Amino acid sequence: VRVALVGAGTMGTVHAEAWRRLPGVELVAILARDPSPLPGRLGVAAVSSWEELLAHGPELVDVCVPTDLHPAFVLRAAAAGLHVVVEKPLALRLEDGRAMIAACAAAGVRLFVAHVVRFFPEYARARELVRAGAVGRVGVVRTFRGGGPPRGVDDWFADPARSGGPVLDLLIHDFDWLRWTLGEVRRVFCRVADGRHAIATLRCADGAIAEVTGSWAHPAGFHTAFEVAGSEGLLAHDSRRAAPLTLSLRRPADGGGGTAVPAAVAAQDPYTRELAHFLACLRDGGEPLVTAADALAALAVALAASASARSGLPCAPEVTEP
């Protein structure tokens, strides 16, 4: 499969490296607005325009640009008859998300949305246990996801008109995992502090209560945690206590920078696993673990949370499919 990548930022780099690990994939071009070391490092053609990208004959386009640019690139790819992988969130507005899904369907191309948390083994395992009844009836779920402020090109994360803020960029991961694990969200109430720390309180359709916190104000570094309390048990995870490998250096090799991407220690990292899964779905026509409809539904929950934060009232997510 010939893959072209749009965007050479943090997620573009992660995806480019993952594509390179997958057999049967040829990364044919990387479209970057600004000069980037990534194409040169990977020995991939650097292109600076969509037309140039098309000239490399890709079959699939992987869209890893700031969220506000997702719709335009996905619609272009669909119009060109190319399959699409797009970073989460799908879009910043439901109407954009619907248009993207409709355009891909009309063009007969696949649309895969990179809700990577479903490919993190700790989240997948917890979901599997919860659904097998390991904690009985779920009462209260609490999740945390956060770290320092993400750094992107033009500081786009800090602009809510481009990233949707922590609710659309960060909390949406856990909203998707909650839907996947417990089913639909009935209502959400949300507060946001200083545009960089968000607390959402949710009620799921089955009655479970959830609190989802996402933060760009945790300077100690990116980490995730969740707890699922039920009538017959309690499941807890904290990435800070789950490191199978630590390395303490007298002189840190790297001062840090960019957007925090969780370090995974696994035979196949979650990003590679995710893209390999999308590739398999593309080849065999199967349904992905996370569908575009799921991405749209998670977006609806995140938009309801944002609306709640603005109105100060609880909000029911828009129903995005029958």
Added chain:
Amino acid sequence: VTPLPVGILGAAHPHAAAYAACLGRIPGARLVAVADPDPARGAPLAARHGARYVRDDDELLRQPLAAVIVCSENARHAGQVMAAAAAGRHVLCEKPLATDLADARRMLAACRRHGVQLQTAFPVRYHPAVAAARAAVAAGRVGRVLAMRGSNRGRMPGLWFADPALAGGGAVIDHTVHVVDLMRWFTGAEVAEVYAEVDTRFHDLAVDDAAVLSLRFTDGTIASHDPSWSRPAAFPTWGDVALEVVGSEGVLHVEPMAQHLDHYSERAGRLVHAAWGDDWDPLMVQDFVDAVATGRPVAVTGEDGLRALEVAIAAYRSAAGGRPVRLPLPDYAPP
């Protein structure tokens, strides 16, 4: 100096035994008598500490006491605190201060009218880690406080705690007040708005056992709190108390119960936390006794108890109405 004579008014709450033991260890105080309508509950406790057991509250208040510790069921606090105040006894009252705001207000008024002090039993404030955390926040170490995240989860306590008439509610009234007190103490701000999801999900009870509270403070700080009775019997200890403070310049996490050994017990068949940190109960009882003995104001007041109770009550009202609730509540009257 003669030790301060103290009585225990009501032994329904398990803390009665803990506070009695504290009084036995404090040089400046002496447990004189224990009153409880149930001799099976009150008599052994009194006997263990060489104190007199009385069935009747009035009989206890006729003893020459300087102060009483009220450890009855939540719904009985109000009557007992008002009786103690009328008898001129200073009061340390178990939390929650009362089961409704009108009762709590009457308790504060009675203590004021009779010139006695009323302290609410919020012992968590006395743990050195918590005191140090408060000092760090007050000194601006985390910058401007943006948000807080509290936890005070426990096992289902059983006894009368799940009887709505005696407890005034379930997990929310039981486990909201400690951490809300810390949040108020850390920020110096009051809760301005409460939204809550409240339900009964873990046990077959007539009261709530599952909840999440979302708070906004008068200074703009936002917070969440989980007061659920969500710890299974297999959990290594009774529960937890934790508070994370997210500021513009950093994050502080305080969890006094982190001071424990991991005990993998064959006998228990599970992991058990063996706590080794400072016990906050004697620190609180000592401070109350010192305040009464010296006449200085108590460190944690009846108003602190009333404010925390108001948040729990607001959580119930928010859940019932499906909307955020503004504070002060209409039936809250500042002392």
